[in-house]
Each structure stands twice: as structure tokens, then as C-alpha cells.
Amino acid sequence: MEHDTALDTFPKLLQSHVKLRPDQDAIREKALGIWQSWSWAEAATEIRTLACGLASLGLKRGDKLAIIGDNRPRLYWGMTAAQALGAVPVPLYQDAVADEMAYVLDNADVKIALVEDQEQVDKMLEVRDRCPLVEHIIFDDTRGLLHYEQDFLHDYEKIQQAGVEFDHDHPDFYEQEVSAGSGDEISIMLYTSGTTGNPKGVMLSNDNVIITARNGIIREDLTSKEEVLAYLPMAWVGDNLFSYAQSYVAGFCVSCPEDATTVAHDLREIGPTYYFAPPRVYENMLTQVMIRMEDAARIKRDIFNYFMQHARKVGVKILNREPVSLKDSLLYKLGNILVYGPLKDVLGLRRTRLAYTAGEAIGPEIFDFYRSLGINIKQLYGQTECMVFICVQPDGEVFADTVGTPAIDVEIKIDDNGEIMYRSPGVFQSYYKNPESTASTKTADGWVYTGDAGYFDDNNGHLKIIDRAKDVGKLNDGTLFAPKYIENKLKFFSFVKEAVVYGNERDFSTAFINIDLDAVGNWAERRNMAYSGYIDLAGQDEVYQLIKECIDKVNQDLSRDSRLGNSQIRRFLVLHKELDADDGELTRTRKVRRNFVGDRYDILIDALYSDRNQCHVETQVTFEDGRTGMLEADIKIWDAAVYPVNSMTQDAAA
Amino acid sequence: MNERNVGGEMLKVENISLSFGIMKVLDDISFDIKQGEIRSIIGPNGAGKSSMLNVINGFYHPQQGSITFKGETRKQMAPHVAASHGIARTFQNIALFKGMSTLDNIMTGRNLKMKTNLFWQALHIGPARAEELENREAAERIIDFLDIQAIRKKPVGKLPYGLQKRVELGRALAAEPELLLLDEPMAGMNSEEKEDMCRFVLDVNSEFGTTIALIEHDMGVVMDLSDRVLVLDYGKQLADGLPDEVRNNQDVIDAYLGIPHEQA
Amino acid sequence: MIYRETGQFKANYQDDQALFPIAQDRYVVLAVLLVTFAIVPLLLNQYWLNAILLPFLIYALAALGLNILTGYCGQLSLGTGAFMAVGAFSVFKLMTVIPELGFIPLVILSGLITAAVGTLFGLPSLRIKGFYLAVATLAAQFFLIWLFNKVGWFFNYNATGMITSPPMTLFGVIITGPSADPVAKYYLVAGFVAVFALFAKNIARGRIGRNWMAIRDMDIAAELIGVRPLIAKLSAFAVSSFYIGMAGALYFAVWLGSAEPTEAFDINQSFLVLFMIIIGGLGSVLGSFLGAAFMVMMPILLKNIMVDGLGTDAALAAHIEIITVGVLIIGFLIVEPHGLARLWRIAKEKMRLWPFPH
């Protein structure tokens, strides 16, 4: 794999692939039942015409092109086309409600929007008056849009046509624009859905993106033969790096699933060699596996359990190339034929050489489950502000509770109050139209505050994240209180979907729990417990007992950590509703808004810190169709078991 | 709903009477369906609604009356003739081909578009194969249109009711009909499924310009969807007109008060 | 368990609609063909070829034919024996009249003749359904057999009323008559079956096959979407009879060598083939083969066990045999009414989803 530093923009990279591998697939999309494919050469022509089309609409260097929709080749081409003109693509979350979009569209001074379908167009029209700068809207899928007369709406193919003509009239235009592009030019603008306040537009230069992408490729020696499935939101930095930037740098092919409902199936068809997913995806996959195995015939289940047990014993060792006894390795080989191989195959991960997870911490047993199957899944620690890579776990040095060692060209330091800082070629230029945030995040000499608190593990020198720096507080007795850290430990249990822990400036920690309806529901059915729905199930004593056991384990675990030992959870309750982004309780990336939730359910918190063991609550909820209604429940409050803190062991929390 | 482009008369039914033995099912029914409109036929159970559709697409042969479709007047026609002239339909009780997959059901819906003979099909080369692939793509467009990719290769027998209804619509659409007869497309669906189905009916009408005649019990749906409504009661024609006219027609109200459970 | 489908994606409809879209299936099929044509003839002796493989293959062809009619198009027929007879007598007449045409064309020709006859006797299917039709097809069974018995022209007026296949050669090798070489016969029949099994599969997965199944599953709906019952049903009868006719031709000319209508093609033949497709699996090409294998081997097996094994006396053994056959059939219908093919499909699905149950 060649690294020609003259290729400092994506259009230039594209041209190099057209030379190097014109006929190799560049991108695929499952449409009309088959994988429609475009070679690099074909993709290049598509992009050229689109770029010319956009130019004919007046898109110029520095203008912003919003891109909204599911992962579709045409939308990815929109990015390159914009970059070819020196314009800046701004991908938005396709599931955002109109208002959220309005803010970004306006804040980013978007001039043209390239959207997927009617759904997005309708949202655009709804907020158009709030973003006067938007001049044109181009849509890919014409379904249902035939009768829209607005003259600023354009069918993608119409724009292509215009592009062809424009190209014909200005034959050299495209090449000139492309060669005019440079590394320090802004490559893309990604909005971070901050847990608080309005999203900020992170401006990344071509160098930021391309160098970081290349470093990642070098570190894991990826090739142009990789297969990747692009199924995560295009607006999210991860997708931009793995399904766009790295594809252009390494020259591998990216495949877009047919439809949200078929992702699992499409994953199996494509069989990615290089896979990326946030922890919850791996979590769901594992939950599904366990649920489906519950229905398996006795013998089969026994075989499965036996070999999974063996895998847990030696699988990780074998993956890390540590020596194991001949018997064990033979048994593992047998298991590979009977269980691991088939299982990986049905999951679609059989060919996966490298799998990343990031965004938040992943449960040890989830993590080990995949590793023991022989899937080389690794955690990385990253941020939009530096095009992802800060830390990556090196092969063979993978631990569930650390995020590994600094990525290539990345420097890391911990400041006095425990906050992690880094400096790297990927560090963003600035937040768009937001100098003060930029200043407060990025120091003059290029160091960036991550906002995360953490420390390098004394044993293996890997970075270990405990929590958001600002969230790390103290109990009244002065013990370090890292709610996220505890919440994650709780969420490692498949029964716990979400957990919100409180305790800052209080005497002890307490927790709200969201049960996982799939897992607990299935658990309940196997005990033929009747339940009418989430509320009912969440209220049952058996469920409370189940959750209590999880919490007790966490407490036991915490008690081993001298720094966090006293922040064990004393009292908890199981929430009567699932935390929901539509109610503003979660961010669009499904992160809990702790303070918001705290204010919303303050009665419950008071109850937790009183000696009451029940509390009545009324909540307003938003249904799928947008209507709202009231939800009432009497919520039980239970005590958890607390363990004496063992200050001898130092904090290699298992 | 979006603006309608309703054209001239497409189908004209004149003085149709149909009876089985002594049982009189349809009694002197006359109405028309205009190019591109959505025409509803409502009425209590046993009003002869389904029989009316059966007459239109030639499954029942009326004793009296005539049917004019696209200018050609007939007393009766064989079902497959009706089909080849562009009349397709769905059924009150799902009539899918249980033994076949969603895709095959829809492909069967295209049988009139396929011509190659046994010989080529046996070899499955040349024209036969080409034809198969073309039509596969057409079928896939319908699957995409109805958003049933996930069940493409599943046998329809095991699908949930709502989806089966959708597949049946797909099978009818596969024939690229000019007149689409829908017999209670939303019967037994929950509100969400109904909404989807309404969406599809409207899209079919506006995207493909297909003329639609549908039988439905859900008054809300009927009033929202239809351009004109025909009301039958015990084989007799009770009223015919715009939704509001029909809604306020005294006879209709009486007929329905007679059997209030039929509402919605 | 064996299946590894990850990464087997299809970039065009050709591949997606291939006969065997899954690579592992293709390997299996190739292996089977290899064994059939390369290994079996080397390994197996006369007895195996003549007493088991020939009948198995020929019946498989007949079962294919009946399956097209009953399994795919849903028309129950009890006339198989007679249609085989039509094939047999056609080929006999043709062999004696125009041998110069060559054996293979003659077999196909007799298939076509049978197709014509079959279509004729299929006419009632336009008015009657189910068992009424089944009984109607018995008319063919009895009438045709009677015809071949009575009308001397069919058996060239020889005294016995038997027909005997004259020796014919293919590429210089004798393939019919007593002096024919079993291996050559085997290749001939295996070739026929392989080719026409492929054709059957192609037809079944194309427009015509779908129309047949549409008629089977819901004839009214089929008619209302433009499938013409007349054409669908009669084409099913024609194709079905074509296959059965060829099977009959091979059955007589290649396997038996000589035949006498009332014994070789009586109603029990009809039932035998019907059993094959029921036990093998209605509407499945694979099923036709499995069923044929089952029904051909089982009696032989029983006989070997009882007579050679336990030394039961032949007459009693014969009785016990038919009882066992009867019991086995009933038992089988109880255990798996959808036939061996279904069992195979389930097993395959399990394999594909392993370790998951569904």
C-alpha cells in the first residue's frame, strides 16, 4: 500500500485510484435485491458529473453542502463532489427532528442540501424559512416527490444532466478545481452532538483527515482488499473515517446496506474484513445470540455452552498468540468447526480481521465473548476533534478496561485535575463560528482537552478512562465519585439497558435503572412470569431482585478500588419508562443526559435520599407519532448490599 | 391530499343484475369510474360489494347489464381477458400462493408480461433467462416500493397478516394494471398498518396514475381516500357521489344505523 | 454447520437466481455428478446396476413427471402406469418402424406421443378437481392398458401379446435388448435423467412453473391475475406425460427388455410412482429422486433380510413384504407427511443457521 503525500485531497486520491485500480469496486449498494456496484472509474465519472452539476447550481470554494440521509453511494459521492469544488460537506444526522436540523443548517451557512428522500425533503421544507441561506435542495429518491413543484427542489438525475452539460461547456473546469485543492483546506465539517448546549461544527482540514486515516491504516496494515459495511450515521466521525476517508486512502470497497431492517442480513452477505461498531451494537448482537440459543435443542445448547466455556478459557489466549496446551488448542480447533466458525459465519463476522469499538466503554464479558471466538476486536479512544484516533489497543495487548496506547503521532498528557489532553496531526482547526469554545478546548500550542478524566494504568501503561472530567465529583466524605464509570459497570449486565448514578456532594451513591426489555422480558418468560408491558415488568419484585444482584456485583467490584470504593450504590430504583431521545433524556447518539434526567425526576432522587421505599411519579412522554401523554407509576426503592473497601489491592479493576 | 388529475371515463357499469338461483346479489347497478380517480364502494356485509368487483373482472357473469372498459362494451369477459386488459385486484380474504415466496408471488403477478415458450424455459438460456431477469428487476421495484425487502425470499404462508396484505397488493401491482380493484385492503389491520396501507394506495394512485376501486369498511379511510363513493345495500344501489354527499345522505345513514357495528 | 455463507454476495440477478446460489450446494451437486458418472460405473457390479440403479433412475424420471403434475400443478393422477405404457409401446413401434432415427430421438419422440395422449386425458381437469379428477385419470389407466392388450397393431400381432425391444446401438455400443452392456445402459439412463432433471428444475423456477404452483395454491386468484387454467393445467399434463412417457420407454426398452401391458403397467405402477413423490416430497425435484430411491430399495432390502437373512420361505416373505411396505408407508406419512425433501430442507436450514435453532 503506497502513501503518496502529494495526494492531499480526496478528489486527488480518487484520481489516483482511477489510475491504480480503475475496475476494482469502489462502492456497493444493496438495491433492488442485488449489490449494485461501481468501480473506481465509474464512481469517478459519477462524482465528476455531480460536481459539475453542483457547480452549475453555484456551489463554490468554501460553500457548505449539507448531506442528509442513510448511507447511500450518491450521498458519499456528494462529499467528494463538494470537496472537488473546494466546498465543505456537512453531513447531518438523518434521524434528527426538523428543529435540530434547522440549527445546524443555519449555523453552518449551508448553501445546498443533498438529501436522500421525501422524509428529509419534508423536514427541510418545514424549517426552510429559518435557514434563508439554503438555496437548493437535491433529492436522490424521487418516491412521493413527483408533485412537489418548488423550483429550488431538484432531482439528483436532473443535476447530473446539468453536470454533463456544464462539463461539456467547461471541459477543464473539473481538473482545475481539483488541482486547486490543498491539504490545509477544510475537508469536512462534523457537528458534535454535545451532551450539553448546541452542537458545535468541528472543522477538519484535508491533512487532518487524510493523515489520521493513513496512520490508522499503517498501524493495522489495512489493504485495498478490505470489505467494509457502511451502516452508521454519515454525520458521525467514525463513519466518515472508516467508510470514507480510509476507503479513499487505502482504496478498499465500501458497501451500503439495503435498508435499516436488513443490516444484519446484509452484514452476513458482505462479510466485512474490517468492522466498526459502538458497544451497544456488539451488546445487542450478543443478547440476540443468547436469546436465540435459549430456544435451541438441549444437546445443541450443551455443545454450545461447553465450547463457549472452553473458548472463554483459552480463546483469548490463542488470539493473543499465548501458548496453550496441545489438548486445549485441539479442543479449540474442534470447537471452531462445531461452534465458533458457524457462529461467526451467521453473525457475518467470519472474515473480520479487525473490529473496533469505541464511543463508550464495553462490557468485559461482551468484549471477551467476541475475542474468545477469535474475532480481533479492539477498543479505541477517540474524538471528533481529532478525526477519532487518540488511543488504540495494540494487537495482543487488549484489556477490557483500558483503551490502549497512543495512536501514531499522538501525544498524551494528564493535567493536574486528572483531565486527559492530547496533540496530533488530526487535531481540528477550530469550531465553526465559535472562537470561545475553540479557545476553551484547544490550547495555543495545539493541545486539546478531551473532557475525560483518566490515568495510565500502573500495570500495562495503557490509558484508562474513568469518566467525563466535569462529571467526576466527590461524595461528602471526599471519595472520588465517577458516575459514568459506575454506570458502565452496571450496563455491562445484559439486563441493564441504561443506568443513571447520582451522588455528587451527597453522602452516598444511588442509581436509576432501565431494564433491557428484550433480555429481562425473555428472562421473565422463561420463568413464565406474566407482564403486560415495560412498566409492569419493571415494577416486579423478581426483577428488582435480579437488578439488585447486578448492583451487588458492581459494588463488590468497586470495593476493590481504593479510589472509588466508597462510591458503592446504597439505594436504587427501576425507572417506569425507557429513557428516550424524543423526551430529551438521551442524546441522538443515545448518551444519557444525566443532569436533564436528574431535574426531570427530582422527586425520585429526593425519595432515594429519604428513607421512603416507594414513590409516586407522573411523567409526560412522547409517542412515536409525536403525540404526548402522561405516564403514572408507583416506583419501589430498594437497598443494595455494600461491601467493605479493600484498600490493599490497587485499582486494576477487573 | 395532493391535487388530483382525474380524467375521462375509464369503466362504465350499466344496469348490472346478478343472481345465483333465487338469490339476487346485484340488482340493476349502474356507475362509472374515471381515469385516475379513487372510487370507493361501501355498504354493509352482504351488500354485494365483492360480487360487484367479481363482475368487473369477469369472475361472475351477470344475467343483465353491460360493462364498458376503455371504450369496449362487453356483457361479460373471461377473468384472464380482464387481466390482460389491465384490471388487477386483491382479495377480501388473502388469496396468496401460500407455497411460494414473496418474490415468486410478485413474479407470478407479472406472468402476462412474460412470453417465452416451454423450450427456452427448459433450457433457461437466451430469451427465457433475459425475460426472467428483466421481470425480476420490475418485481424488485415493487418490493422496494412496498418496502418489503426483508421478506423477499420468505414463504408468504408464514408472514403476519398485515404483510401478507402488502404482498398481495404487490402481486396486483406487478401486472402494472390500469384499474386496480382492492377488496377491503385494510380489513383486520391495526391503525399503524392501516396508515401504511393508505399511504401505499395514495402513492400507487399518484406515482403510477393507477385508477383504483376499493371496498372498505373504515369510514375514516374511505372519506380520506376517495374521490367518489358508491353505496350498495342488499344488492341495490343506495347512493353515489362525493364523500360528503354520501356521508349526509339520509338513506345511507339509515342503512348504517341499521347495522352500526359496520362503522370503522 | 458446513455452510459458510458470509461474503457470498450477489452483484447481479444471474447469480442471485442461479440454480444453486450457495457455493457449498454447488460443490455437493458437482460431487454427486462426479460419483454418478465417474465412480459408480467403476465400482458397482452388474447386479447393482441392473437391479437397483437402472430402476431407481428410470422411476426417478417417472416420479419427476408425476411430480410436475401433482406436486407443482396440484392435479392428482392415477394414470401413471398407463402413460408409461404409452411410452413403452410408442418406442417399441418406433424401434421397429424407423430404427434408423437412433435410440435417443426415438425415446424423446415416444415422450412427445405420450404428451399428446396425456393432454387428451387431462381435459377433464378443466371441469373437475381433486379425487374426482384422480378417479377420472383411472379411465386412462384401464382404457389404455385394455387397448394395448386388444389391438394387435401395438404389439405387431405376435402371439404372446408381449413386446420385446430389438437391439439398438448408440455410438456402436448395444444399449437395448438382452445383449446390452449394463454400464452402457447405466450411462444412457443416467444421462437422460440428469439432463431432464435439469430441465424440470428450470421449468419449475420459471414463469410456467410459477403458473402451475399458482393454480395449485389458489386457482381462482391465479385465474384473476391472468393465469389461464386451461393452458396451465394442460401444459402440466403434457410435460408430465412427456417425462413419464420417456421413463416408460426406457423402462421397457432398456431395463425390462420385454414387457406385457397388464403386468408391467398396471395400476400398481401408478400407485408406486405416486408413493415415490409423496414420500419423496411433493413439488420437489430432489424429492422425486429420494422417493424413487426409497421405494426401489425398500422391497429389495426387505427381501434380502427375510429370505436371504432369516430364511423365510418365499411365499410368506412376499406377504410379509407387502404388509411391511404398507406399514412403512403409513408410518412414514405419519412421521413426515411432507416427504424426505422436506426433511432435507429442514436439515439444510438448520445447517445454515447452526448453532441457532431458527
Place this chain on the structure above:
Amino acid sequence: MLFFIEVALSGLMAGVMYSLVALGFVLIFKASGIFNFAQGVMALFAALTLVGLMEKFGMPIWLAIIGTIAVMVALAWAIERFMLRPLVNQEPIILFMATIGLAYVLEGMGDILWGSDVKLLDIGIPQGASDWMLDSFNIYIEKLEIFAAGTAAVMVTFLAIFFQKTRIGRALRAVADDHQAALSVGISLHTIWVIVWSVAGIVALVAGIMWGSKSGVQFSLSLIALKALPVLILGGFTSVPGAIIGGMIIGVGEKVAEVYLGPIVGGAIENWFAYMLALAFLLFRPQGLFGERIIERV
């Protein structure tokens, strides 16, 4: 002319015998929707058992008949228990296949138990020509045939009463319509099926006796079932009167054809003529003799 009447009459008599077998089919099809292909073999089996009981155990006729009836009832029970119950709710064709299997079993059992050689069955049914007919009308008719006709008539009346008047009979009719109804009558489906098959078994016995006395008890007897099938097309699978009338039509038509048409085409046409007759008939009246037109709904 006289000759024709004689032919027609004897055809009528033979037809009655077909009716007897067809009756067995109808009973079972009516009550369980099963096309019982084993009906013919059941007749053979019954006859064999009867003869066997008389010869091997020297039973008097009346005892032998009772014994045979007992056997047939036991058989019905076994069939219900081991065949029908496991196959409940299967498609008709599966059950049809099962009955063919059953036919094999019965055939084999009959042979093993009572030997496969041809046996004479004489239970004192008067043989030879009916002198009275011969004298008064100068028509030759077998006494046996008259007797058979009589028995058939008795059978039918008995069955008619059984169906119309008795509780079980009504239950049986209910089952034909739908199974729930039957249960509401308070008799379990299983019992009903046992009864139906027993009755069919007894009908088979009677048919067996008639045919047996006429042409000896042998395997070919089981083939009379095939003769009864065209009767079913004609009369319909579910109509008792249909079976009777149909049987007679077939009988007469067949005999007439055999006598007048047979010689021309070289005889032995009785195997297929009945079918052709039935088919020809169907072309004009697809719904059969007594079936009424079905209105198909969609």
C-alpha cells in the same frame, strides 16, 4: 326386446353390487373426508375372514358372521387408533395414500391368515336361475342377484334410518359438515370414526359375501373397489342415494355395452367402460348426479 330387458335387469343387479361397495366409500368420505381406497380390500378381507372362520374353526354361519363383524369392528378401532388419529388434519391426499398403505396391509394379512388360494363361499344363498322369473317372464336372472339386490335394498333402508333417526347417525352427518358440530352432539370424533369405519366394514362384509358367493373369494375381489369408483364420480362422494342410483346406471350401462358393443371392439371392455361412461356424464354435469352447483367466492 326381451333380451334387452334381461340384459338391463342383470346389469341392474350387478349395479346394486357396485352400489354396495360405493356405499362403503361414501360413508367414510362423508364422515371423515377420507377417500378410502382400501374399501375393496376390506370386502376381500371380510370375506376371507368369514370363510376362514367357517372352514378353519367350523363355525356355523351365523356365528361366523358375528365373528367377522367383531373382527371388522376391531379392525375399525385399530385403524382409527393407529392410522387416523396420528394423521388428523393432514391433507386429503396424505390420508388417501395412507389408505392405499392400509390396503397393502390388509391384503397381506388376509393372505397370511387365511391363505391366498381361491375359496368357495357358500352361506346358503340360493344359486342358479330364478325359475319364477323364467316361467312368468321368460327372463333369465340369477337368484343370487335378486337376493343381492334385496340385501342391498335392506342395507340402504337400514342406513337411511340410521342416519336420519339415530343420535349417532345425526352426529355422523354433523361431522361431515364440521367437526365442532359433531363434538357439540357430545360424541368424540374418535368414537365417530370408529363407528363409521365399523359400519363401512360391515357394508364391506355384505359386499364381500355377495361377490364371494358369486365368483368365489380371491384377490380379484379387491378389484371390485375399482369398479365402484366411477359410481362415485356419477353419484358424488357424499351422496348415499347417489351411490345407489349411480351404481345401477353404471351396472346397466356396462352390461348393455358389454353385450352390444363388446363383440365389436373385441370384448373385455368392462374394465374401462364404466369410467368412460362416468367421464362422458361429467362433461355435461360436472357436479354429479345429486350435487348442486357450487358458487365460488373470493
